[in-house]
Amino acid sequence: MLKSVLFDIDGTITDTNPIFLDAIVHTHYEMTGQQKNREFFHFSLGIPSPVTMGILEIPQDIRVPYIQRWQEHIKEKMHEVVLFPGIVTVLESLKEWGLSMALVTSKVRSEFSFQFDTFGLNHFFQVVICADDAPRPKPNPDPLYEACSRLKVKPRDTVYVGDSRYDIMAAKAAGIPFLFASWGSIDPNSVLELYPEFYLKEPIEILDVVQKKT
Template sequence: MKYKHIVFDIDGTLIDTEYAVLHSLQETIKELSGRKIPCPELRFALGITGTDALKKLEIKDTSYAIELWDKNMRNYTNTIKVFDGIIELLKNLLSLDYKMGIVTSKTREEFTHDFCPFGISHYFKTIICADDTQEHKPNAAPILKYVELSKTDHRKVLYIGDSKYDSKCAENAGIDFALAVWGSHNKHIKADYFLEKPANLLSAITSEKFY
């Protein structure tokens, strides 16, 4: 098989957090500065660390802002769900002996609080969070850290994400990239594979032409 490791981003790829992230960020900015920024203008924050997003918004006290954002995010937990087809995909990948991992811009604490409650974290052996590298997406460091810890050949890794930051991270690391179209608003992002739904991954990576 061409790939041995299938590595996922979290937000916009495994779980649908867009509404929660954008609305809680909107509330946070309004509380901190009085500005009400339309949610579509905040989409740049999807796929990068919270700290980096706040810096782009020229928020100086990012530590306090992160705490406030986390608090506001809890008000939207009922809007977050695992994307349709993801659990079936993970089960199928496991049955085919693929190794699965995660490279996310979430901190380890955010991973524990925001992702683990969905009960699918056991599928992933190697998990790289924002705390694990000094540089973050779109820099190559997070995926290179995954390659290092999983002790694999980077040519055997496929990264799946929904944002231009994910795509650039993979490109910078020399890793093949699949765009999770089901969670992305931009089909013009550079990718080796374009997946309309999770089930499309299996047909893409098991097709004879990829062997």
């Protein structure tokens, strides 16, 4: 029986992926002198910023200022970010139905605070799991296990809503059914090739799945 719903944030609740990509394009050029396009950085959506530094092979001595500059560019554009249509209705309905909810994100805690608090949605979630709250971040299952532990539910009694390949990999590793939030996905084919249990075109469809599983 479904008792809770776990959510990713970026590309699932908030339409942040485009500004994240623009921010890292600018930052990378400033810090390295290398001009790359948006597509080059698609891999960075859904993993912690320190992991991105490793994949990009950024020298150790500039990783901290690189991340700081990246976050500064994001802050400059956060006022442009909107919630996906219907997501508030979904959260209100799930709360009314008595389901517990958690956020499971690859942001570190400091990034979460300035990137999410302003939307006024924190009261819907009993638990927030950031990248620094689990031994290993997504695509490992650890953050989802941690969320289940804090909510006191078993993986089979929840679902995870997310938009990225890392999200579905984590869900499958944890044995949690995955609801693919296609409305915010930058690279949907990379998710579809892993066969999500549910393919959703808009947030309101989350409620249909929940009703069938409760």
